[in-house]
Amino acid sequence: MKIVLLGAPGAGKGTQCKNIVDEYGLMHLSSGDILRRNRADGTELGKKAQSYMDAGDLVPDGIIIEMMSEAIKKAPPEGFILDGFPRTVNQAVALDGSLGEDGAIDAVLNLEIDDSVVEARMTGRRSCPQCGAVYHIENLKPKVEGLCDHDGAKLVQRPDDTPEVVLNRLDTYHRQTEPLVDYYRKNSTVFDIKADRNPDEVKAYVSKELQTLVK
Ligand code: AMP
Numbered sequence: 001m002k003i004v005l006l007g008a009p010g011a012g013k014g015t016q017c018k019n020i021v022d023e024y025g026l027m028h029l030s031s032g033d034i035l036r037r038n039r040a041d042g043t044e045l046g047k048k049a050q051s052y053m054d055a056g057d058l059v060p061d062g063i064i065i066e067m068m069s070e071a072i073k074k075a076p077p078e079g080f081i082l083d084g085f086p087r088t089v090n091q092a093v094a095l096d097g098s099l100g101e102d103g104a105i106d107a108v109l110n111l112e113i114d115d116s117v118v119e120a121r122m123t124g125r126r127s128c129p130q131c132g133a134v135y136h137i138e139n140l141k142p143k144v145e146g147l148c149d150h151d152g153a154k155l156v157q158r159p160d161d162t163p164e165v166v167l168n169r170l171d172t173y174h175r176q177t178e179p180l181v182d183y184y185r186k187n188s189t190v191f192d193i194k195a196d197r198n199p200d201e202v203k204a205y206v207s208k209e210l211q212t213l214v215k
Contacts, residue, residue, distance in 0.1 A: 007111030056168035
């Protein structure tokens with residue numbers, strides 16, 4: 001199964017991907033995670049992406065398309081779920097081209113959420129620089145304020161979760177990524193999912209929709 005997950009930053013794409021991966025054995029391919037790993041490892045790709053990411057702008061299509069084509073080649077036969085890619089119509093066209101007719105995307109999950117909910121979610125998000133665990137200053141507090149429950153590391157705010165950058169990321173999403181929903185409606189099955197509910201409700205809904213494809 002090949003799935004594309006669309007939704008504004010902070011809509012809960014990462015959480016839903018984890019559920020789908022656990023249920024269907026798909027490979028989770030997150031362009032944001034791959035970029036962050038490259039930055040942490042100090043690769044050329046990571047250095048090129050850095051300034052765009054910190055400003056909340058998109059990394060140029062050419063860099064992303066090459067990076068994701070390589071990642072997709074390593075996916076298992078069960079398939080993959082794309083999280084954060086494609087993010088522009090150019091990227092979607094390149095993806096379709098590289099998959100060919102037999103490999104077309106089976107479903108697009110479109111997580112819908114209001115900007116105000118996203119702003120509160122993202123600016124309150126804190127994460128552990130060591131193990132990657134994610135918390136929220138109001139909705140998912142660590143046991144000891146500011147410290148990771150798992151390893152005691154000091155929690156940090158991602159540079160791109162600060163209020164100014166979040167506003168730019170949302171603006172970028174509406175201008176460059178939202179048009180993809182209509183792009184995919186023309187040729188693929190698109191499931192619209194209200195993502196402002198709690199993650200378990202969203203998970204149950206996503207699961208129900210995906211079952212219709214498996215049958
Ligand atoms: P994410 O974790 O998916 O929100 O991605 C974090 C940042 O990585 C984004 O704000 C962009 O700067 C960059 N990025 C991730 N995926 C893409 C993509 N498909 N195209 C361009 N830039 C991307």
